[in-house]
Amino acid sequence: xxxxxxxxxxxxxxxxxxxxxxxxxxxxxxxxxxxxxxxxxxxxxxxxxxxxxxxxxxxxxxxxxxxxxxxxxxxxxxxxxxxxxxxxxxxxxxxxxxxxxxxxxxxxxxxxxxxxxxxxxxxxxxxxxxxxxxxxxxxxxxxxxxxxxxxxxxxxx
Amino acid sequence: xxxxxxxxxxxxxxxxxxxxxxxxxxxxxxxxxxxxxxxxxxxxxxxxxxxxxxxxxxxxxxxxxxxxxxxxxxxxxxxxxxxxxxxxxxxxxxxxxxxxxxxxxxxxxxxxxxxxxxx
Numbered sequence: 001x002x003x004x005x006x007x008x009x010x011x012x013x014x015x016x017x018x019x020x021x022x023x024x025x026x027x028x029x030x031x032x033x034x035x036x037x038x039x040x041x042x043x044x045x046x047x048x049x050x051x052x053x054x055x056x057x058x059x060x061x062x063x064x065x066x067x068x069x070x071x072x073x074x075x076x077x078x079x080x081x082x083x084x085x086x087x088x089x090x091x092x093x094x095x096x097x098x099x100x101x102x103x104x105x106x107x108x109x110x111x112x113x114x115x116x117x118x119x120x121x122x123x124x125x126x127x128x129x130x131x132x133x134x135x136x137x138x139x140x141x142x143x144x145x146x147x148x149x150x151x152x153x154x155x156x157x
Numbered sequence: 158x159x160x161x162x163x164x165x166x167x168x169x170x171x172x173x174x175x176x177x178x179x180x181x182x183x184x185x186x187x188x189x190x191x192x193x194x195x196x197x198x199x200x201x202x203x204x205x206x207x208x209x210x211x212x213x214x215x216x217x218x219x220x221x222x223x224x225x226x227x228x229x230x231x232x233x234x235x236x237x238x239x240x241x242x243x244x245x246x247x248x249x250x251x252x253x254x255x256x257x258x259x260x261x262x263x264x265x266x267x268x269x270x271x272x273x274x275x276x
């Protein structure tokens with residue numbers, strides 16, 4: 001079972017980023033646990049976590065939502081989900097995860113992050129192997145965003 | 158006009174940072190990973206480096222160490238999403254002059270750049 005101390009930092013950093021950087025009203029749906037293998041969104045940012053907590057964090061959304069978020073970050077409409085838009089979405093994942101890592105450290109988990117990877121396509125199945133993932137569903141004016149936290153921890157220092 | 162080397166693997170961040178600096182009168186050169194940053198530094202001899210940490214090929218901390226080994230006077234400010242205390246200490250120990258956590262406010266970045274360019 002995922003500990004609250006591993007999940008709450010992601011909730012806090014996501015709300016802070018989305019509200020402050022995008023000026024977005026954010027609401028959260030019910031948290032749910034999913035098995036390690038499940039279908040993702042059309043656009044997914046994956047960031048690996050190593051250290052006192054290890055696993056992966058995914059930011060999953062439709063392409064339409066990704067274009068809308070990227071457009072808000074870049075400051076112009078995004079008709080095609082191109083490299084710049086990909087980069088903006090990846091950076092969103094990077095910053096939310098980076099801010100969450102500050103919170104994780106305050107709970108005793110010192111972590112390193114991998115550079116973000118974008119996985120795109122319809123019906124993509126992503127497996128986090130033997131680590132269950134906790135889904136944080138967020139509703140934004142731009143659409144729906146799922147943050148999937150698949151982490152397991154060593155004992156905090 | 159001071160020359161700034163902006164190092165970030167995210168094109169979005171490079172564009173955003175470079176635009177801000179150019180609008181404020183700085184000359185900007187870019188690199189997309191730590192290895193490219195070292196090569197670019199040797200070629201361009203910038204006044205200041207703004208360095209991300211999490212990057213492919215060579216990360217920002219290793220790149221910082223290589224830059225400081227090549228030029229002990231190299232001025233490097235880390236600009237990263239990784240704001241953990243342990244990371245800040247590691248960067249400062251490796252010779253970073255300052256540490257800015259993303260997302261940053263434009264004024265915050267400009268103030269740090271101004272301070273280092275005048276030092």
